[in-house]
Each structure stands twice: as structure tokens, then as C-alpha cells.
Amino acid sequence: MRKLLLQGLFLKALTEPAPAVDDAARAELSGAFERAARRRLGRSLSIREVDAGSCNGCELEIHALNNAFYDVERFGIRFVASPRHADVLLVTGPVTKNMQEALQRTYNATPGPKWVVAAGDCAFDGGCFAGSYAVAGGVSAVLPVDLHIRGCPPSPTALLKGLLALLEKVE
Amino acid sequence: MPTLADLIREGRRIQQHRPWPRAVVEPAVWSHAAGQLAAGHWDLLGLWGEAAAVHMALYDGRDSGVGVISLECRDGRYPSVAQRHAPALRLERAIADLFGLIPKGLPDTRPWLDHGRWGLHHPLGKESERTTAPGPYRFLPAEGESLHQIPVGPVHAGIIEPGHFRFTANGETVVRLEQRLGYVHKGIEGLMAGADLAQAAKLAGRTSGDSTVAYAIAFARAAEAALGVEAPLRAHWLRALMAELERLANHFGDIGAVCNDAAFALMHAHTGVLRERVLRASDACFGSRLMRDAVRPGGVAADIGADGADTLHALVDDIRERFPALIDLYDNTASLQDRTVATGVLGPALVKQYAAGGYIGRASGRYFDARRSPGYPPYDDLKYEVPVLQEGDVNARVWIRIREVEQSLTLVEQILRRLPDGPIAVDLPAKAGEGMALVEAFRGDVLAWLRLGGDGRVERCHLRDASWFQWPLLEAAIEGNIVADFPLCNKSFNCSYSGHDL
Numbered sequence: 001m002r003k004l005l006l007q008g009l010f011l012k013a014l015t016e017p018a019p020a021v022d023d024a025a026r027a028e029l030s031g032a033f034e035r036a037a038r039r040r041l042g043r044s045l046s047i048r049e050v051d052a053g054s055c056n057g058c059e060l061e062i063h064a065l066n067n068a069f070y071d072v073e074r075f076g077i078r079f080v081a082s083p084r085h086a087d088v089l090l091v092t093g094p095v096t097k098n099m100q101e102a103l104q105r106t107y108n109a110t111p112g113p114k115w116v117v118a119a120g121d122c123a124f125d126g127g128c129f130a131g132s133y134a135v136a137g138g139v140s141a142v143l144p145v146d147l148h149i150r151g152c153p154p155s156p157t158a159l160l161k162g163l164l165a166l167l168e169k170v171e
Numbered sequence: 172m173p174t175l176a177d178l179i180r181e182g183r184r185i186q187q188h189r190p191w192p193r194a195v196v197e198p199a200v201w202s203h204a205a206g207q208l209a210a211g212h213w214d215l216l217g218l219w220g221e222a223a224a225v226h227m228a229l230y231d232g233r234d235s236g237v238g239v240i241s242l243e244c245r246d247g248r249y250p251s252v253a254q255r256h257a258p259a260l261r262l263e264r265a266i267a268d269l270f271g272l273i274p275k276g277l278p279d280t281r282p283w284l285d286h287g288r289w290g291l292h293h294p295l296g297k298e299s300e301r302t303t304a305p306g307p308y309r310f311l312p313a314e315g316e317s318l319h320q321i322p323v324g325p326v327h328a329g330i331i332e333p334g335h336f337r338f339t340a341n342g343e344t345v346v347r348l349e350q351r352l353g354y355v356h357k358g359i360e361g362l363m364a365g366a367d368l369a370q371a372a373k374l375a376g377r378t379s380g381d382s383t384v385a386y387a388i389a390f391a392r393a394a395e396a397a398l399g400v401e402a403p404l405r406a407h408w409l410r411a412l413m414a415e416l417e418r419l420a421n422h423f424g425d426i427g428a429v430c431n432d433a434a435f436a437l438m439h440a441h442t443g444v445l446r447e448r449v450l451r452a453s454d455a456c457f458g459s460r461l462m463r464d465a466v467r468p469g470g471v472a473a474d475i476g477a478d479g480a481d482t483l484h485a486l487v488d489d490i491r492e493r494f495p496a497l498i499d500l501y502d503n504t505a506s507l508q509d510r511t512v513a514t515g516v517l518g519p520a521l522v523k524q525y526a527a528g529g530y531i532g533r534a535s536g537r538y539f540d541a542r543r544s545p546g547y548p549p550y551d552d553l554k555y556e557v558p559v560l561q562e563g564d565v566n567a568r569v570w571i572r573i574r575e576v577e578q579s580l581t582l583v584e585q586i587l588r589r590l591p592d593g594p595i596a597v598d599l600p601a602k603a604g605e606g607m608a609l610v611e612a613f614r615g616d617v618l619a620w621l622r623l624g625g626d627g628r629v630e631r632c633h634l635r636d637a638s639w640f641q642w643p644l645l646e647a648a649i650e651g652n653i654v655a656d657f658p659l660c661n662k663s664f665n666c667s668y669s670g671h672d673l
Binding site: 001003004005014049050051052053054055056057058059060061062063064066067068069079081082083093094096097098099100101102103106127128129131132133134135152153155 | 286288289290291294325326328329330331332333353354355356357358359361362370373374377378379380381383424437440441443444446447450460461463496500503504667668669
């Protein structure tokens with residue numbers, strides 16, 4: 001273990017430079033942030049991820065944000081275990097009818113100011129699951145959405161671009 | 172002892188079903204099959220419904236035989252398999268929810284996928300409007316002095332899928348765990364009906380995102396079987412290449428995640444790097460990190476790029492250089508071993524009864540790998556081992572995956588060395604037929620069953636994830652362990668919620 005740790009100290013970091021902020025995300029976010037919110041949040045964002053019915057593909061790429069290449073914590077963005085600690089709900093999947101109430105209750109449990117980011121094509125409009133008897137629709141069918149990040153699944157870079165746009169608004 | 176072939180002869184053979192036989196049987200034969208399952212002679216591969224019939228896929232390990240028997244439910248009822256063979260229980264509850272077919276003698280009649288929120292009953296059978304509000308779900312009782320309950324989910328603390336776990340604990344020790352699933356039920360089988368092959372393949376590839384390649388292969392093979400078409404040789408080899416890359420990526424992610432759940436983040440950080448490198452190489456070769464929609468009925472959608480072989484050789488070399496140190500780290504860290512060894516033990520009897528596939532079965536002594544038996548190309552032409560251990564604890568499940576990483580690396584090398592030239596896809600005719608396929612995803616065997624109409628559209632498609640026969644065993648494995656070890660046990664199983672809930 002010591003050898004691995006030592007190598008880690010001396011090798012060049014794998015972490016890549018931050019991607020440019022996504023323009024579409026910036027445009028969608030305009031007006032969403034108040035001065036009070038900026039004062040309260042400072043430079044950090046706490047994210048509670050909620051899978052509202054995804055195929056788990058989006059979860060895999062959201063997980064990747066924490067690996068050494070993307071290292072999302074360097075931007076002050078971190079994933080938290082409870083909606084009570086969250087500023088942002090990052091919601092994936094078409095919202096299934098069986099998850100609709102749980103999603104709503106998670107939102108209600110999140111203290112304001114709060115933002116909802118819908119990640120993935122299913123979260124946008126239900127994707128290929130739209131129209132099913134078991135699906136309520138995209139996230140906006142249930143919650144007010146501040147930002148959509150498209151993709152099936154969105155790559156970690158796409159997720160990062162969207163989240164950085166959110167952070168930029170906070171600053 | 173009768174063989175599966177004898178059983179099929181008892182019924183009316185459906186000629187358009189390929190590659191394995193299907194026969195429509197009488198209730199007595201259906202019940203006889205349930206008895207054979209209960210006696211441990213055959214394995215249950217799947218059990219699914221239609222508007223007025225139920226189907227059961229069986230596997231006979233003695234001669235690797237596969238067969239499907241079907242029973243017409245004229246009065247909307249059929250003899251329950253689960254009353255004699257418990258692994259069928261959740262499948263029959265799901266059939267009752269979706270099709271309204273009643274299994275006579277089913278010991279547990281609570282709904283499973285239907286949480287009372289769809290606005291209708293039996294969406295895939297004789298549907299009717301739901302007018303009553305959903306009542307509370309009755310969890311099984313656990314009574315005794317100083318027992319308390321811990322409800323967890325459906326929204327969990329980590330970045331994972333939703334499901335509910337109801338623990339009954341005595342102090343720190345879990346007395347009973349009961350799962351409640353179905354939260355991510357998207358109605359995939361309903362959306363499949365009437366879809367064309369391209370749309371249906373897209374849905375199949377989104378049944379469980381971590382196994383998108385395996386599902387796409389299973390669906391494509393079922394479609395090709397139904398149409399009597401063989402994919403080109405090169406397509407078979409490219410599919411196997413993608414499947415092994417998917418296996419590598421998932422094994423790296425999960426080996427690290429198990430260690431992370433034992434608070435050993437160093438391993439997680441290093442395997443996370445390996446996983447990311449596999450995904451980037453996959454992206455470079457096939458144009459998608461998870462290789463979404465890269466496999467399609469008739470062949471593959473993307474050929475390996477010009478630099479693909481070099482990229483993958485470099486990837487294999489890099490993993491070979493780095494992974495042994497991580498295996499050492501896992502094996503020589505006493506505090507980590509203290510958490511994984513003898514934790515969440517799953518005995519061989521349950522694994523055999525449930526015919527649990529993947530690393531869960533193989534870590535508890537069940538030698539089964541769909542690549543080998545019933546088998547499919549090109550694996551019959553490749554050299555690899557199927558590691559099996561007997562201990563059945565978290566540690567054994569981690570070790571199976573470590574060994575499988577090594578096997579997948581040799582498979583990638585063999586495929587790159589011998590990749591045949593030629594076309595990567597054939598056009599498919601639009602005609603009627605029935606097909607079935609069994610494909611080894613990273614977590615176990617995926618079954619795809621498909622009936623196509625004369626217009627080439629899907630009439631009925633059923634996808635059965637390995638998780639159906641793994642989830643119930645997690646309830647058994649956690650018994651007597653401490654609550655704090657549940658994340659560890661759960662991650663060592665890593666069952667799919669979406670693949671199960673459909």
C-alpha cells in the first residue's frame with residue numbers, strides 16, 4: 001500500500017483541466033439565481049442524486065465525475081447523502097409513476113434555495129420510455145427544472161459543463 | 172428420469188420457435204415440470220406471461236438442454252410453480268400484476284411491480300381502470316422481544332437505483348431483510364409490443380444500462396433466431412469484444428466499490444481509473460463509452476476504428492501492468508479482509524435452487540456461464556476459464572470478479588489477434604417467427620424471448636435479468652450479519668433494479 005501511495009505522490013495527476021462552460025446551459029440558467037442564493041452558497045454546491053426511473057446508465061456516468069480524471073470536488077461540487085444537505089437535486093430517468101411520490105417528497109425535503117437539474121434524455125422528456133402506462137414523463141412533469149443536461153447517457157464532460165454553468169451563476 | 176426432450180414431446184410443438192424447442196402442454200405436464208424443478212433436476216430459466224398464456228423456460232444441466240413449455244390459461248388461471256419451487260414466486264407475482272393471470276396455489280398474493288399508481292390494472296392483459304387508492308404494502312412479520320425495524324429507500328444515500336429494504340434487527344444483527352422492488356418499472360414490455368426491430372433493440376439496450384451490450388446481444392440473437400438469419404462472423408467477434416470490454420468496466424467499478432463500502436477508498440480510486448480507461452478505449456473504438464446501440468439485430472452498428480486494435484492492446488498492457496498491485500493491495504490489507512471474509516455467506520444449496528447466475532452463483536460453487544453452456548459464438552472458438560469458488564462470501568464474489576478480469580483480458584487479446592474480415596451486418600427480412608437467446612452479461616445470464624409478427628414488428632418480447640434469481644438470495648445472505656455490513660453485501664451482489672423492474 002505504501003508503494004502505491006508513494007507513487008501517487010510523485011506521478012503526474014490524471015485530473016484533466018476543466019471543460020468550457022456549456023453555453024446552452026448558461027442560457028437556460030439565466031435569471032434562475034438570486035443574490036441571496038449566491039451569498040448563501042458561496043462557491044460550493046451540494047448535490048443529491050435521485051434516480052427517478054433510469055436504466056442506471058446515467059448513474060454510471062455521474063459516478064465517473066468522482067474519478068481521478070474529472071475530480072468534481074475540486075470545483076466545490078460534492079454529492080451528499082441526504083436531500084436535507086442538498087442545494088441541487090440531480091434527477092435521472094423518466095419519472096416512473098412508482099417513483100413520482102418519492103421524487104416529490106425528496107424535493108420537499110430539500111431546503112431552499114434549491115435547483116433541479118435533469119440529467120439525460122429520459123429526464124428531458126421521458127426518452128424512449130415516453131408514453132408508457134408506467135411513466136409520468138420527464139422530470140419537468142413533476143418538478144420545476146432549472147437545467148437540462150442531454151445525452152444517453154450524458155458523458156461526464158457534458159455533466160461537468162452543465163454543473164459548472166450552475167456554479168458560475170452562483171459565483 | 173425424463174429429459175427435457177421427453178417433456179417437449181408431451182405437448183404440441185411450435186415449429187416457428189428457434190433455436191430451442193417450445194411446446195404447448197396440458198396442465199398436468201406443466202405441474203410435472205414444476206415438480207422436476209422442485210426436485211432439483213432442472214433449472215428455471217424464466218417464467219413469463221401473455222394475455223392468455225404462460226411460458227416457462229427450463230434448463231437441464233446434464234445435457235445443456237433448453238426448452239420452453241407453454242400453458243394456455245383459458246379461465247385466466249394456471250397452476251402455480253412457486254407453490255413447489257420458490258424461485259418462481261416473484262415472477263408469478265409480476266405476471267399477476269401485468270397480465271391478471273392468477274397462479275392457483277401461489278403462497279404470496281401481494282402485488283409486486285404494481286404499486287397501485289398506474290391508474291389501471293393488468294396493463295398488458297385485460298386492462299381495466301383502477302378506481303381505488305393504493306393501500307399500504309404488508310411486509311412480512313418478524314416478531315420477538317427487542318426487535319426493531321429499519322426502513323431504507325426507495326431513495327438511497329448513494330448514487331444508486333431506487334428500491335426499498337425493510338430490515339428487522341436485533342441490536343446490530345439483521346434478523347430479516349425484505350425487499351420491495353418495482354420502483355423503476357417503466358413498462359418496457361408494454362413499449363416493446365408493436366415496436367419495430369430498431370426501436371425494440373433500443374429499448375432492450377436500455378433495460379439495464381450497465382449491461383447495455385449484453386442486452387443488445389441477447390435481443391439481437393433472439394431476433395436473428397426468430398427470423399432464421401445468422402449474423403456475419405465478424406459481427407459475432409466484435410460483439411464478444413464489446414461484451415468483454417463491458418465486463419471489464421463493470422468488474423473494475425464494482426471491485427473498487429465493494430472496497431469503498433468497507434471504507435477503503437484507495438482501491439476505489441485506482442479501479443476507478445482503470446474503469447475510466449476501459450470506457451475511453453470503448454469510446455475510441457465504437458463511438459460510445461458504454462457502447463450504447465453498437466450491437467443491432469443482424470450484426471453490429473459500428474466496426475472497430477482503424478486504430479482500434481492498437482488502442483485496445485495498449486489498454487490491455489496498461490491493465491496488466493497496474494492490476495496485479497491492486498490485487499495484492501486487496502489481498503494483503505488485513506482491515507479490508509476483516510470486512511469481506513466470512514461476510515454475507517450464501518450457501519450452495521440456495522444458489523443451486525435459484526439457479527443463480529454470474530459471480531453470485533460461481534462464488535458459491537455453481538458452475539454455469541451462458542457463454543459456455545448453452546454457449547454461443549464466438550466463445551466456442553476461444554480459450555478461457557470459468558472461475559468457481561465454494562466459500563460464497565463477499566470475498567469470494569470479489570475474487571471471482573478479479574479472476575474474470577484476467578479471463579476477459581485474454582479474451583480481448585485473442586479476439587484482436589483472430590478477428591475475421593468480412594461484413595459486419597446483414598439485412599433482416601420482415602417475417603413472423605419466435606426466437607430466444609441466453610447471453611452472459613457481467614452479472615449473469617440475460618434471457619431474451621421474442622415473437623415477431625408478419626410485418627416484422629414485435630408482438631411480444633420478454634427480457635429476464637439475472638437479478639430475478641439473485642435478489643432473493645441477498646435476503647438470505649444478509650441474515651445474521653450486522654446492519655453496517657449490508658452495503659458491502661449489497662454491492663458484492665450488485666443486482667440490477669432497472670433490469671428487474673423492467
